[in-house]
Amino acid sequence: MxxxxxxxxxxxxxxxxxxxxxxxxxxxKSTPEMEALKLAPCAMAAQDEKSDVPDNCCQQVKKLGQNPGCLCAVMLSDTAKSSGIKPEVAITIPKRCNLADRPVGYKCGCKFSSLTHC
Structure with a gap:
């Protein structure tokens, strides 16, 4: 048995x-690490909530936001962690870009326990 x-x-x-x-x-077919690299224009905006969000960052976030599972995988990727982004600031980018179709309240798991209720 x-x-x-x-x-x-x-x-x-x-x-x-x-x-x-x-x-x-x-x-x-892509990896979260490769998708994280596409968000390089968002680096400053993901570290400082008061910084401007570049248009090319908003475009990439809009594309990535169409797949919330991938967005979470990117946020949890080693590339994102090692780049110095602050998840609590990064999650404000879709709103700062005035994106109408953003995954409101989507949870990326307990790794962001300060952001979600696990």
Missing amino acids: KAICLLGLLVVVAIGRLETANGAGACG
Whole structure:
């Protein structure tokens, strides 16, 4: 019985890896790290709530905001963390860009426990 359970677990893990390799991740065929790099124009705006948000930043945020799962994956990525962004400031960018269709109240998990109720 244990052997069957172990085999089942290995199959599930293998399928999960295949789906990720084939582009079924949060950001489709791209990785959250690659998507985070596209948000380079937002660097200052993600560190200082009083700084202006460049138009090219707003355009990238609008594109990324169409996939809230990818947006969260980007916010939680190592690239975003190492760039010095402040998540509590970064989440204000869609509003500062006056984006009408922004994911209001979308939660990115307990890693932002100061921002969400887990």
